[in-house]
Amino acid sequence: MTEILDCLIIGGGPAGLTAAIYLARFHLRVTVVDAGASRAGLIPCSRNVPGFPDGVSGPELLHRMRRQAEAYGAHIERGRVDRVGGGERYFTAEYDDAAVAAKTVLLATGVTNRRPEMPAEIHHAALHAGRLRYCPVCDGFEVTDQRVAVIGSGDHGVREAAFLRAYTADVTLIANADRHDLDSVQRQQLESIGVAVVDGPVANFRLTEAGLAFDCAEGSVCFDAVYPALGSDVHSALAAALKADLTAEGCIKVDAHQRTSQPGLFAAGDVVIGLDQISHACGEAGVAATTIRNDLAADRPLLRSPKRRASP
Secondary structure (H helix, E strand, O other), rough: OOOOOEEEOOOHHHHHHHHHHHHHOOOOOEEEOOOOOHHHOOOEEEEEOOOOOEEOOOOHHHHHHHHHHHHOEEEEEEEEEEEEEEEOOOEEEEEOOEEEEEEEEEEOOEEEOOOOOOOOOHHHHHOOOOEEEEOOOHHHHHHHHEEEEEEOEEEEEEEEHHOOOOOOOOEEEEOOHHHOOOHHHHHHHHHHOOEEEEOOEEEEEEEEOEEEEEEEEEEEEEEOOOOOOOOOOOOOHHHOOOOOEEOOOEEOOOOOOOOOOOOOOEOOOOOOOOOOOOHHHHHHHHHHHHHHHHHHHHHOOOOOOOOOOOOO
16 A cells, blocks of 8 residues: 555446546546446446437446546556455555555445346347346336336336336236235236236246247246346445445435445445436436545645746
């Protein structure tokens, strides 16, 4: 550890990279440690990111954001942070064979979608063909008037099926397990809006010219688009180890300025409960970065040294 960073950002998705851009432009010392597993990297084409009227792929967007952050002096390193320790003066973090120290830490570690059981190669191909989708808010427009299946049950499955019903009249809610976990009120709600309900389990996925096909209680079925509504796993273990407050769902609790319950520890993006959208993650990151800058300045004024002039 040759220097103490002003901020260590853990996670190189849209939230982490936006914060890096802001902090670097504040002339602060910032390093991003990225495990390379951002959900944004799985997006074949997003058409609701402002400024990209023809859409942009997740990998391309992340590439542009990394290039922008590095252009202003942010350091981006590949690695997975295994431990963060908190001290009186600064935090320490370990990843791979490296260690860093920082005055503040921003957790932008995100979440991971739970997938239906299918071979990885079929999952990848279906995702990039637009047959398998995980975010109705992001791309519900793209399935307008298509045959759509939602794999899930309970409150989550019902909410997702009802949301998608605004885009198409052909929505089917299919249980991932043998039978649905639905009460009479939920079944009545689905029936009233014209959502078909089919028991599972789902199995034997295959990608065809007609769509994504699989087996369920009704035999072999095929849909233009399939949305898994199986929940997600929140990557908040580092926050928990630092005794930061979490929600019942495991998300990191923050105040209006993205501060956690632990001084100097911040969080932004999908790891914080809220709208899981790129635009929302970037907004939270901008708030977090500005708060980090102002908190550091309150502790010790941030003063730019006079520029040295070359000798004649």
